[in-house]
Amino acid sequence: MSAEFATASDTTLPLHVLSEDALEKWRAEQDASVQAWVEASGFTGGLGQALVVPGAEGKPVVALAGYGNDAARRRGRFHLAGAAARLPKGDYKIESGLPEDQSATEALGWLLAGYRFERYRDQIPMAAKLVAPEGIDAAHIAAVAQGEMLTRDLINTPASDMGPPDLEAAARKLAEQHGAKIDVTTGDALLENNLPMIHTVGRAADRAPRLIDMRWGDAGPKLTLVGKGVCFDTGGLNLKPGASMGLMKKDMGGAAAVLGLAHMIMATGLAVQLRVLIPAVENSVSGNAFRPGDILTSRKGLTVEINNTDAEGRLVLADALALADEDAPDQIISMATLTGAARVAVGPDLAPYYSDESAFVSALETAANSAADPVWRMPFHDAYEALIEPGIADLDNAPKGGFAGSITAALFLRRFVTESKYAHFDIYGWQPSDAPARPKGGAGQGTRALLAALPKLLDL
Template sequence: MPCTFVSKTDETTPLHVLSEEALTDWCADQPDAVQNWVRTNGFTGALGQALAIADKDGKPQMALAGFGSEKSRARGRFHLAAVASQLPRGSYEIASGLPDESAEIEALGWLLAGYAFDRYRDQSPLRARLVAPEGVDAARIEAIAAGEILTRNLINTPASDMGPPDLADSAQALAKQFGAGIEVIVGDDLLTRNFPMIHTVGRAADRAPRLIDMRWGETGPKLTLVGKGVCFDTGGLNLKPGASMGLMKKDMGGAAAALGLAHMIMATGLDVQLRVLIPAVENSVSGNAFRPQDILTSRKGLTVEINNTDAEGRLVLADALAYADEDAPDQIISMATLTGAARVAVGPDLAPYFSDDPIFVSALEAAAAATADPVWRMPFHAPYESMIEPGIADLDNAPKGGFAGCITAALFLRRFVTESPYAHFDIYGWQPAAAPARPQGGVGQATRALHAAVMPLLNR
């Protein structure tokens, strides 16, 4: 089922959104039969409760959606999405009770509740469809949902079908859809074009590494997104334990998020000059894999001592960031499933980000709150710079000691951006347990917040 709204018809069933506090007054205005049905079924307005009410002929008369209390709503998001999965087949229209300020978020959540990853197995579709609530820009919400679905599909696809060539094909399909230009630099051409660290990380794999470079828009400020596209990460010669390798199909989650955000930007026609750079590689093991203690020279000329081949994401991002910075855009944003330290710090639900720009922070935090897309600011803590300086080379890709892992990774990346405002997102890209509008599996993080923040940020 497509994650789109339906048109209002004579067959639309009214849906009343009722908080626990509002239920008594609402019931008082209903016929005795409706009041009795509500009581008999134990409907209290608790968050996520759903109740369908038929008329005397057994046809849908109305439906109720529990909206809980202010306290219960504060502990989650996409509350109507939980109702959507419980209602009988049909088309529903919000008739009352949904606060205007919640309409966009709840409508989006309903659409995303219809998502299922069905590439390899048929999935049960969502039976309940929604008419766009009054005042909601349906086309805009559908475009945002489509961007999120693109991100989810890319992450959920296993590496057998989502290697570097497949990720490039997905970017090319997106470029074709919106008339964007795209170039893909492959294999040894990366050396010719001076992307040595992208080539080094990906050279051990059967599927050649590549750099994807997509451009769209001819007016407005310049925004460059850089997404980590490690399509599978074995850890290289510092091989991961089996348990740690189990989710590594999602190590291209930064690239997936960047492409999903690009879809949102292009589909909603934001007035920006958008560029998306994705270093797409597999970190594999073979005789020509890069080794611990190797020293690599980056595109920027900085040398990097390899103290762990499993800290490869920052290496491929470094070359791409240096390339992005040469164009001096108005904003560079990198997105990556980069460190386990970020997950330990804030868990899977928050998107940690790094920025020293108070205007960026203000715009993003406001957008995150408005779009129910939570983020958490982390520090570019300058005193830790010495931790990424090994002495034998300019930089260390894996400082010893285990402290401040996500911060030292962000500081490493910042060394490759000197001409442009820069922000970095260390996302998880995975929903470990099903939640309303978010089934277990790949998920976008910070993309909706960034989409909402782009124009206020760039037009400062």
């Protein structure tokens, strides 16, 4: 799906963005017919309101978008997107009322409001198009929107059409688009290449497990993104109940997120040596499925006792992280729909992340605010290390007791990165209900914040 701004023309309508406290002053400056129309329409400047004002011949001559008040805006983001979705067909150019420091964010929100998932059914497109506000980097914003839309499309696609081979095909298409190199290790070749836990988790499925390895750029700092690509998670022999399985098409949300971020990085020409690693598997049930009580040996040599086959994401990520660490990049970032505990802690709207690097935290927190992409720092709490040590093996994939589930998962992953700076995102990857610029369905989380933070983080 494309994300493009309109080109200004003679038919472009001027759009005034009016907060509730600015409406009266603007209305007083208009002629009597405009004042009467605005009053009769019930337009108050409320957040998300939209109004087109006709001229003497009945044709629209100006449009208004409500911008609410401070309290309403604090409770959400992409405030202009709600009005954009209500405006009739046409091209619009913002003439007044939008704070300059919000132009880029609101322009992005407008583009994202135009997203439609159309693989299985035609959708009614958003009618209103925006001329890029002056002073913004329109190409950059369009690239960000395209990356987010890629992530949404991948997550929204059901596992019947988004298994490991399909995820590989999506990665290959992205690599071809940007001139990146890609290698894929599939099936028993995973064992031959010392990626045993990826093989073990995915071997029960009809569609073979694989590791996708994409590289782009030959100069600059080394950045490696690792995304969990569990294309469907039944829970394995520790089978999930039906209610918990319904959204498991999104368990490859980490892979979708890093592919979306990779598009943003490559499309904007960020001066990095980018590597993307995606362990793509299905956690299925068959006679050769791995079992509770099994002990697996990882690529790194650490042994892992399996106490729950439904804690499979950390297993496939562990091998991929160990491989990433061998290259000693300047920064490794993993993204995964890893634990329900993270959602219980912060809900679906925040992206919890783990980092011990103060520079990473500072850059990300600043960028998250400007990118309207909220994140929340969680602790690598060393005191909980004992919880992931079962005694019979080096590590436990599912500590008993249920305490600190997201933290213990992050600590588990950290054991596989020893040579590089490391940050981990335990994302949800799903918007549970419609919101401005964010329809119900697959969602990118943390990626826009990361893109904005990377130049400072990597000294670019």
